[in-house]
Amino acid sequence: MDKIPMTPKGFKALDDELKNLKVVERPAIIKAIAEAREHGDLSENAEYHSAKEKQSFIEGRIKELEGMIGLAQVIDPKTLSGAVKFGATVKLVDEDTEEEKTFQIVGEQEADIQNGLLNISSPLARALIGKDEGDSVEVRTPGGTKDYEILEVTYI
Numbered sequence: 001m002d003k004i005p006m007t008p009k010g011f012k013a014l015d016d017e018l019k020n021l022k023v024v025e026r027p028a029i030i031k032a033i034a035e036a037r038e039h040g041d042l043s044e045n046a047e048y049h050s051a052k053e054k055q056s057f058i059e060g061r062i063k064e065l066e067g068m069i070g071l072a073q074v075i076d077p078k079t080l081s082g083a084v085k086f087g088a089t090v091k092l093v094d095e096d097t098e099e100e101k102t103f104q105i106v107g108e109q110e111a112d113i114q115n116g117l118l119n120i121s122s123p124l125a126r127a128l129i130g131k132d133e134g135d136s137v138e139v140r141t142p143g144g145t146k147d148y149e150i151l152e153v154t155y156i
Helices: 008-037 046-071 123-128
Strands: 004-006 072-074 089-094 100-106 117-119 136-141 144-154
Touching: 004 008, 008 046, 008 072, 046 072, 100 123, 117 123, 123 136
Parallel strands: 004 072, 100 117
Antiparallel strands: 089 100, 089 144, 136 144
């Protein structure tokens, strides 16, 4: 399988979630299931069925996180420089509206466009890869073509 690129911050977030699920959530749901069993007839016990459903979700998420962490390729942006690549923080200006935006190019699991974390697989990130400060990029999006100029590339 292919490695999953992520920043140290993204890796830590996944690892923290996994630890929380294993150490806090899993024991709590096991206790809730035991308590629900004590109430008697399981066929009509809503608490039991709800707890079992939550347990199934938790176990599925644990497996998913373990898979992602096992395939993680942690890339520290502070060790990089040069043209735009994974981990770069890129300051852009929309050539039509003169609106400035700043994005960090991150892995799929940590992407959050509202917070400036741009998925490396997105059309904008793919257009930026390999470009440098001062370059113009044309991005084809579902909403049409947009033109941006790269104002600054940093690795923080």
